[in-house]
Amino acid sequence: xxxxxxxxxxxxxxxxxxxxxxxxxxxxxxxxxxxxxxxxxxxxxxxxxxxxxxxxxxxxxxxxxxxxxxxxxxxxxxxxxxxxxxxxxxxxxxxxxxxxxxxxxxxxxxxxxxxxxxxxxxxxxxxxxxxxxxxxxxxxxxxxxxxxxxxxxxxxxxxxxxxxxxxxxxxxxxxxxxxxxxxxxxxxxxxxxxxxxxxxxxxxxxxxxxxxxxxxxxxxxxxxxxxxxxxxxxxxxxxxxxxxxxxxxxxxxxxxxxxxxxxxxxxxxxxxxxxxxxxxxxxxxxx
Amino acid sequence: xxxxxxxxxxxxxxxxxxxxxxxxxxxxxxxxxxxxxxxxxxxxxxxxxxxxxxxxxxxxxxxxxxxxxxxxxxxxxxxxxxxxxxxxxxxxxxxxxxxxxxxxxxxxxxxxxxxxxxxxxxxxxxxxxxxxxxxxxxxxxxxxxxxxxxxxxxxxxxxxxxxxxxxxxxxxxxxxxxxxxxxxxxxxxxxxxxxxxxxxxxxxxxxxxxxxxxxxxxxxxxxxxxxxxxxxxxxxxxxxxxxxxxxxxxxxxxxxxxxxxxxxxxxxxxxxxxxxxxxxxxxxxxxxxxxxxxxxxxxxxxxxxxxxxxxxxxxxxxxxxxxxxxxxxxxxxxxxxxxxxxxxxxxxxxxxxxxxxxxxxxxxxxxxxxxxxxxxxxxxxxxxxxxxxxxxxxxxxxxxxxxxxxxxxxxxxxxxxxxxxxx
Numbered sequence: 001x002x003x004x005x006x007x008x009x010x011x012x013x014x015x016x017x018x019x020x021x022x023x024x025x026x027x028x029x030x031x032x033x034x035x036x037x038x039x040x041x042x043x044x045x046x047x048x049x050x051x052x053x054x055x056x057x058x059x060x061x062x063x064x065x066x067x068x069x070x071x072x073x074x075x076x077x078x079x080x081x082x083x084x085x086x087x088x089x090x091x092x093x094x095x096x097x098x099x100x101x102x103x104x105x106x107x108x109x110x111x112x113x114x115x116x117x118x119x120x121x122x123x124x125x126x127x128x129x130x131x132x133x134x135x136x137x138x139x140x141x142x143x144x145x146x147x148x149x150x151x152x153x154x155x156x157x158x159x160x161x162x163x164x165x166x167x168x169x170x171x172x173x174x175x176x177x178x179x180x181x182x183x184x185x186x187x188x189x190x191x192x193x194x195x196x197x198x199x200x201x202x203x204x205x206x207x208x209x210x211x212x213x214x215x216x217x218x219x220x221x222x223x224x225x226x227x228x229x230x231x232x233x234x235x236x237x238x239x240x241x242x243x244x245x246x247x248x249x250x251x252x253x254x255x256x257x258x259x260x261x262x263x264x265x266x267x268x269x270x271x272x273x274x275x276x277x278x279x280x281x282x283x284x285x286x287x
Numbered sequence: 288x289x290x291x292x293x294x295x296x297x298x299x300x301x302x303x304x305x306x307x308x309x310x311x312x313x314x315x316x317x318x319x320x321x322x323x324x325x326x327x328x329x330x331x332x333x334x335x336x337x338x339x340x341x342x343x344x345x346x347x348x349x350x351x352x353x354x355x356x357x358x359x360x361x362x363x364x365x366x367x368x369x370x371x372x373x374x375x376x377x378x379x380x381x382x383x384x385x386x387x388x389x390x391x392x393x394x395x396x397x398x399x400x401x402x403x404x405x406x407x408x409x410x411x412x413x414x415x416x417x418x419x420x421x422x423x424x425x426x427x428x429x430x431x432x433x434x435x436x437x438x439x440x441x442x443x444x445x446x447x448x449x450x451x452x453x454x455x456x457x458x459x460x461x462x463x464x465x466x467x468x469x470x471x472x473x474x475x476x477x478x479x480x481x482x483x484x485x486x487x488x489x490x491x492x493x494x495x496x497x498x499x500x501x502x503x504x505x506x507x508x509x510x511x512x513x514x515x516x517x518x519x520x521x522x523x524x525x526x527x528x529x530x531x532x533x534x535x536x537x538x539x540x541x542x543x544x545x546x547x548x549x550x551x552x553x554x555x556x557x558x559x560x561x562x563x564x565x566x567x568x569x570x571x572x573x574x575x576x577x578x579x580x581x582x583x584x585x586x587x588x589x590x591x592x593x594x595x596x597x598x599x600x601x602x603x604x605x606x607x608x609x610x611x612x613x614x615x616x617x618x619x620x621x622x623x624x625x626x627x628x629x630x631x632x633x634x635x636x637x638x639x640x641x642x643x644x645x646x647x648x649x650x651x652x653x654x655x656x657x658x659x660x661x662x663x664x665x666x667x668x669x670x671x672x673x674x675x676x677x678x679x680x681x682x683x684x685x686x687x688x689x690x691x692x693x694x695x696x697x698x699x700x701x702x703x704x705x706x707x708x709x710x
Contacts, residue, residue: 067642068642068646068647069647069648094675094676184678184681184683186409186525186681188681188682188684189683189684222526222679223681244526246679248648249649251564252563252564252565253523253564
């Protein structure tokens with residue numbers, strides 16, 4: 001059963017190492033704040049913030065049209081970020097709409113986008129929740145991934161733990177390793193057996209898409225080219241994936257190979273990732 | 288489709304009983320009035336269950352009798368005893384019926400296919416081209432097929448022209464499938480073409496539109512690319528976007544046909560790298576697929592709207608892409624766009640954004656609707672259909688008809704507006 005979200009503010013601060021080693025996804029009951037502890041050496045801080053700040057805005061602040069591309073791209077970065085934290089074979093988030101957006105030029109640190117948006121979990125068909133976030137795109141000659149701070153307004157997570165456990169049990173004990181390709185297929189069809197691997201690929205790809213994002217990208221998972229189950233290790237299901245990632249801005253589609261682990265307790269982790277060269281062309285260099 | 292199936296099933300059911308196994312049809316060549324008399328008596332006496340296909344009337348005409356297997360001997364004996372000459376016209380009636388039934392089934396299926404093309408499925412280029420012919424033959428007074436040129440790999444490029452007469456009436460251009468991986472754009476336009484044809488004479492708005500204006504529909508603007516997306520050369524082939532022209536000095540093929548138009552050509556938002564998905568090509572209109580449309584539109588000279596259908600992102604956009612400055616008709620096109628999207632959303636609540644290409648999605652030079660606007664076609668729009676990234680280019684076939692139905696409402700709004708605002 002889904003309930004409407006109520007206003008509840010939780011702010012947590014993340015440092016870069018956390019983006020490759022996610023915290024344990026936990027359900028956040030409404031109205032409560034909590035500290036995360038996981039296999040992540042983060043300093044977590046709870047902070048109260050008002051969505052509409054009454055402080056004087058920085059001189060270099062600019063209001064954005066939430067329908068236009070700057071806001072959409074920043075919203076997509078937040079989406080990738082949320083999936084790295086909370087995604088699972090049964091939970092995949094989408095930022096459905098950006099309501100307000102503004103930029104703050106922080107100078108050397110980079111360009112900061114401050115957004116209010118709606119988000120929902122489309123894998124378990126959860127309710128749409130409102131939240132806010134800040135996206136900082138670092139400046140510099142060498143690409144660095146954007147940094148995201150989010151304050152979900154009571155990010156309600158559907159209770160998927162039973163399903164996750166069942167899925168975990170099933171594929172821990174499976175007679176043979178799972179192997180599939182082209183999800184969805186050319187016609188948009190997905191075998192019902194493969195649906196949760198598609199979700200897993202979305203979440204795993206979010207790590208890459210977040211890494212690769214800039215103010216000039218808009219990434220989606222175009223297709224799972226291959227999924228192959230590997231041996232269980234340390235209680236984690238492991239998979240090798242090949243995914244096609246589409247960037248709307250350049251319209252390019254890149255193929256990535258990644259090794260992923262997952263368990264209900266530890267969430268999705270990307271152990272290895274590699275950009276595969278395309279056809280006979282030389283390996284892609286970063287745009 | 289269901290009616291065809293029902294008829295088929297009934298036919299098969301009726302004939303599956305094999306009631307005529309071994310029956311023969313004899314042809315009697317009567318020579319005398321006495322023969323006629325005898326056969327008339329035979330006809331009246333029904334104990335051998337003879338079925339006279341033609342009746343004993345005169346010596347001029349042969350008499351054909353269907354003789355059940357069980358009565359074959361006695362009937363032949365009777366004819367021989369009375370020296371009535373006959374020949375076996377059909378040796379085994381059931382065999383003949385079986386053959387006919389087979390032919391009928393095949394024809395029924397063919398007919399079923401032609402009249403009930405599956406609009407809710409993605410089709411090959413061949414199938415789409417073949418459907419075009421059936422649409423034209425079903426609506427010969429409304430729809431004609433024009434060959435506007437060939438593609439790089441020599442495939443025909445067709446446009447369906449909807450016209451109720453006149454000479455070069457003010458016209459609306461609609462194209463789909465310029466980017467071959469955007470399958471739902473062509474699939475939706477097939478459905479909309481059919482809808483427009485069936486609505487003429489039924490829906491007052493469509494009727495008045497086509498009574499005043501012509502509509503040119505190009506279903507597959509990039510046939511080479513479209514065919515390539517159906518091959519299984521690599522898992523990338525389904526994701527092919529560009530044309531298939533060879534680029535001298537490069538292993539990479541193809542030019543982005545929507546960066547190849549003469550509108551800010553080779554400016555920002557297009558690549559000069561042949562391996563890029565947004566490669567603009569060596570010069571404007573270098574791609575034959577683009578040139579064919581340019582030539583048609585220019586030589587026609589009376590297009591009032593130019594609408595290009597793409598996927599995905601759920602957007603309705605107007606010029607410019609090549610610069611972010613507003614066009615003179617910004618306010619009007621924005622208003623038309625918003626109303627069109629309102630109509631579209633009314634069906635399933637699908638949400639679309641409206642704005643100029645440059646502001647909504649990205650700066651992109653060499654685009655078709657920028658070109659059309661700059662040559663004076665005021666009502667220039669581009670659709671990006673479903674979805675917003677979940678399935679992306681691989682939109683499930685089950686969404687084709689819903690997408691087409693809602694898009695039709697938006698497109699129709701724009702076309703009606705163009706009809707009502709001549710310039």
